[in-house]
Amino acid sequence: MKLKAHAKINLTLGIKGLRPDGYHEVEMVMQSVELHDCLEFSPIPEGIEIITDSPDIPPGSDNLVHRAAALLMEYTGHPGGIRIALKKNIPVAAGLAGGSTDAAAALKGLNEIWELKLTKAELFRLGEKLGADVPFCLLGGTALARGKGEELIPLPSPKALGVLLVKPTFGVSTAEAYRKYDELPPGPQPDTDGMLGALRTGDWDGLCAGLRNVLERATAAMHPEVPEIKKLLLESGAGGALMSGSGPTVFGLFADFPGAREAASGLELPGCGILVTRTI
Ligand SMILES: C[C@@](CO)(OP(=O)(O)O)[C@H](O)COP(=O)(O)OP(=O)(O)OC[C@H]1O[C@@H](n2ccc(N)nc2=O)[C@H](O)[C@@H]1O
Ligand SMILES: Nc1ncnc2c1ncn2[C@@H]1O[C@H](COP(=O)(O)OP(=O)(O)O)[C@@H](O)[C@H]1O
Numbered sequence: 001m002k003l004k005a006h007a008k009i010n011l012t013l014g015i016k017g018l019r020p021d022g023y024h025e026v027e028m029v030m031q032s033v034e035l036h037d038c039l040e041f042s043p044i045p046e047g048i049e050i051i052t053d054s055p056d057i058p059p060g061s062d063n064l065v066h067r068a069a070a071l072l073m074e075y076t077g078h079p080g081g082i083r084i085a086l087k088k089n090i091p092v093a094a095g096l097a098g099g100s101t102d103a104a105a106a107l108k109g110l111n112e113i114w115e116l117k118l119t120k121a122e123l124f125r126l127g128e129k130l131g132a133d134v135p136f137c138l139l140g141g142t143a144l145a146r147g148k149g150e151e152l153i154p155l156p157s158p159k160a161l162g163v164l165l166v167k168p169t170f171g172v173s174t175a176e177a178y179r180k181y182d183e184l185p186p187g188p189q190p191d192t193d194g195m196l197g198a199l200r201t202g203d204w205d206g207l208c209a210g211l212r213n214v215l216e217r218a219t220a221a222m223h224p225e226v227p228e229i230k231k232l233l234l235e236s237g238a239g240g241a242l243m244s245g246s247g248p249t250v251f252g253l254f255a256d257f258p259g260a261r262e263a264a265s266g267l268e269l270p271g272c273g274i275l276v277t278r279t280i
Contacts, residue, residue: 001113004036005105006140006280007096008133009163009244009251012190013213015181023132023148024178029155029195030133032140033163035277037098038087039065039105041113046081048073054088056171057099064099064130068106071126078114091273093171095245097133104137124150133245141280142199144192155199158207160278162260164238164252166229167273172219177246180218187217208240208253219247226250229269236263 009031016025048069050059057063061070065084073080084106090098107127111118118126120138127134132149142157190212198206220226226243229250233241237259238252254260257278264276 001041001109003039003041003105003109005039005090005101005137006032007035007090007098007101007277008032008136009096009165010213010242011207011211012192012195013215013245014189014192015214018182019148024181025147026145026149027190027192028145028149029142029190029192029199030136030145031142031157032280033277034280035090035096035165035275037090037102037105039102039109040085040087041109042083042085043113044081044083046079048080049083050086051083052086052088054086054092056092057088064103065106068103068126068130069110071129072107072110072114072116072118075126076114076116076118078116082110082113084109091165091167091249091275093173094167094249095172095174095243095247096165096249097137097245100131100133101137103127103130104134107134108138144196155196158199158202158279160257160280162254162257163277163279164233164236164254164260164264164267165244165249165273165275165277166233166251166267166269167249167275168223168225168229169271170223170248172223172247174246176222177215177219180221181215184218184221187214188212189214204239204255211240211242211253213242213244215246216243219243223248229272232267232269233263236267238263
């Protein structure tokens, strides 16, 4: 069995406050993109084996795919016995939910292969234990996320938009970006209702104007490359540009895929990873 695990971008990311558990109360509009990792599942006599082509992620029991499989075994009492080959295409520690989407795909895939018959609600509850973004990755498409990120309301997806992703060489720790946010004076929050309206009516200008992520300023305070890349993306013809999640990836939005591909060919950003994809 093979499964695709799609990356996400944040069209908005607002923070409503700090929760008693130390997490931040968020309000964000999330969007899946076509860019994906691939997971291939093969039964083995016992245990959990993860094989990956990426030197950037933990190969053993710390890998989120391994953790997802172990959590399912613990929850259901299943004896295990699975090899998962993980092909990474999503940049790591990039704000694109690479680890979370791999974990979500592992939960989905193993629920089928091991015939566990867990409900969607059970998978969402288990996913939440692995990471705040895992429930959205299980859902996919376009959604409003609240709470830690696990309270989800599905939204109408925009027509396939071109997305040009620029990932600087360095990664960003999500915890560090939230910590830096707490140190800075408060800034403007996204207009979530405005973004929901733009999605409902298919208002391209409204969608571009509504892009806002309060973690952008926090990550930019540590990495001045972020606003520089954003400026270049806007100059390249993007309708709007924004850092995704905790960064450092910055995306430019284009009305269609060819527009994003053309802009990418003109970008000169030595050392940065440049990927062209589309919303799904
Ligand atoms: C910022 C976002 C936006 O979509 O994405 P990424 O940049 O990671 O892709 C998410 O909130 C990240 O979700 P995820 O990466 O699953 O977070 P987790 O592993 O659960 O948490 C990592 C750390 O981030 C902080 N954290 C996370 C979520 C949240 N609502 N409040 C927090 O303060 C906590 O310090 C936590 O220890
Ligand atoms: N399967 C995985 N894919 C990506 N990262 C993983 C995986 N398993 C564990 N990690 C770890 O999760 C952390 C966050 O990576 P990632 O999910 O790619 O970034 P982000 O939270 O910014 O979207 C990294 O430190 C990485 O080593």
